Each structure stands twice: as structure tokens, then as C-alpha cells.
Amino acid sequence: MQIGLIGLGKMGIHLCQNMLRNDNQVVAFDLDKKLVEEAASYGAEPAYTLEEMVKKLNQPRTVWVMVPAGKPTDSTMDQLANLLDADDTVIDGGNTFWKDSMRHNRMFTEKGIHYFDCGSSGGWKGALKDGNFMIGGDDEDIFNERLAPLFDGIAEKDGYLYTGKAGSGHYLKMVHNAIEYGMMEAMGEGFEVLEASDFDYDNAAVAKMWNHGSVIRSWLMELAQEAFEKDPHLDKIAGRMHSSGEAHWTLMDAMDKQVPTPVIYEALSQRFRSMQDDSFDGKVVSALRNGFGGHAMDTAKKD
Numbered sequence: 001m002q003i004g005l006i007g008l009g010k011m012g013i014h015l016c017q018n019m020l021r022n023d024n025q026v027v028a029f030d031l032d033k034k035l036v037e038e039a040a041s042y043g044a045e046p047a048y049t050l051e052e053m054v055k056k057l058n059q060p061r062t063v064w065v066m067v068p069a070g071k072p073t074d075s076t077m078d079q080l081a082n083l084l085d086a087d088d089t090v091i092d093g094g095n096t097f098w099k100d101s102m103r104h105n106r107m108f109t110e111k112g113i114h115y116f117d118c119g120s121s122g123g124w125k126g127a128l129k130d131g132n133f134m135i136g137g138d139d140e141d142i143f144n145e146r147l148a149p150l151f152d153g154i155a156e157k158d159g160y161l162y163t164g165k166a167g168s169g170h171y172l173k174m175v176h177n178a179i180e181y182g183m184m185e186a187m188g189e190g191f192e193v194l195e196a197s198d199f200d201y202d203n204a205a206v207a208k209m210w211n212h213g214s215v216i217r218s219w220l221m222e223l224a225q226e227a228f229e230k231d232p233h234l235d236k237i238a239g240r241m242h243s244s245g246e247a248h249w250t251l252m253d254a255m256d257k258q259v260p261t262p263v264i265y266e267a268l269s270q271r272f273r274s275m276q277d278d279s280f281d282g283k284v285v286s287a288l289r290n291g292f293g294g295h296a297m298d299t300a301k302k303d
Helices: 012-021 033-042 050-056 071-083 098-110 123-128 140-154 168-196 203-210 219-230 246-256 262-274 280-293
Strands: 002-006 025-029 045-047 062-065 089-092 114-121 131-137 155-164
Touching: 002 012, 002 050, 012 025, 012 033, 012 123, 012 140, 025 033, 025 050, 033 045, 045 050, 050 071, 062 071, 062 140, 071 089, 071 098, 089 098, 089 140, 098 114, 098 168, 114 123, 114 140, 114 168, 123 131, 123 280, 131 140, 131 168, 140 155, 155 168, 168 203, 168 219, 168 246, 168 262, 168 280, 203 219, 219 280, 246 262, 262 280
Parallel strands: 002 025, 002 062, 025 045, 062 089, 089 114, 131 155
Antiparallel strands: 114 131
């Protein structure tokens, strides 16, 4: 299928390659012309303005938006609402707040444009191949007819789910990320206990062993092994754990619904605490975030 892709950052540029590899025609746009040229080098058709991208798409158009949540997404959605026609389709693949997704859906629905909110997991490696996607949208028939074949190609087998009405995809991704917070915090605390123990553990060897047959084996443990192999005691990075908002959003909604979420609360609290001073726990979580999502790590201060 033909698809317009807006946003060619670390997730978008890899998603572009994934789409192309699965026999899709991609018209790629980004404010950074160098990224547009990189996408073209992979086989995408370049577009240097949003208007140019829309004009190059055959009707009914399908546009995938992969830009940062908040004002960048709001601005892009407002522009698309004025450029697209009835029966076109918009997919928001970013980490948009689910209530914003519902607002965007109302705006597009008034114009007869189909809107789908798509939570994307698996980091940049998933964007590049065998991703994981959680898709909400009010028109299941449009999803099945137009979009399911796209996800059949770019997602891992059984790695995507149509979740129902608009907002439900980004809500599910929000909760997914909150769970991720708790899992990474438990791993970070565990390795901090090992680091403080009376024993001289090889952290990389421990992570490798735990990832072969143990109850806690996971991709996160694999990433921990990779991080420790590069820097056995993570001396090169600061233990500051940045947060992108999803756990906070989850806690707000959980409190509104009186659902107890102590693990997620404590994990987010530790993120805030890590911004005040350094910790080995923070080093581990920072390394894991860099491993799966390419998120920036703060460099440790030299004595």
C-alpha cells in the first residue's frame, strides 16, 4: 500500500525501512531535509513539505504521524485536518496522551476522516523489524480492509491488536509503559543490591545467566547484559532516570478510578529522586532505556 510518513526521527526512520521492506510505497516527510534524503536513499519518495506529501498520495490517502507528543502532534493533526479529504485515514503512532487522541478523533470525524491511535512498542529495533502495535479507532471495517495488511507485515506475528474505539490504543500503550517502569525499577534495585553485596559479581554474566531459563528472563535482561558488557559497573553514565510521562498519566487515571498502583507509583518516584542525586539503580534503568529506545543517557561526572 501507499502511505505518507511524517516524522523521520529514531523511530520514524526505522519504521520507514520496515514499511519499504514489506512492499509498501512510502512518501516520507520531515522538517529535517537530511532525514528526508536518508529515507529516499532507502527507497522512499521524498516530500519536503506537508503539502507536497499530501499531493503525492493517491486517494483515499493513508498518513502515519510519528512525531513527539504534545504541541508537535497537535500542530501536525491540525494541518492534516485542513489538507486531507473525507475518507482519508490518519494513524498517530506516537506516545500521545489518550485524551488528546480522543480530541483528535473528534476533529477528524467531523471532517469524515478516519483516525486511529497506535501505541508502538519494541523501541527502534521493533520499528525496524517485527514491531508491536496497539491500535484504537472507531471504524473496525476500515482497519480490517486498509490497515490490517500493513500491520501484518511490519509487526511481529501476533504483535498487533485492534483494541476498539479511538483512544484505546494510546491508553493501552500508556499502561504498557507504566508496567515497563515497574519492571525496570525492580531490575535496577536488584543489581544495586548485588553491587553493594560482599560478593564480586560479574553483572554481565549474571544477566546472561538469568536470561537463559530463569523466571525473570526478558528482553530487558538481554539489554542489561549488553550494557554491562560495555561498562561492567556503568561508571560512564549518571544514574538519572528521565521519564516521558506515561507512568504519570497512568497514575492520574488510576487515582480517578481508585485503582491501587503502588509499584508504578514507587517506580515513578524513583525516577524523580534520581534527578536529585546518583544511584546504581538509576544507572541500570538509564542503560535499559537507552538499549530499547535509544533514549539519551547523562554522562557521569568525573571526580
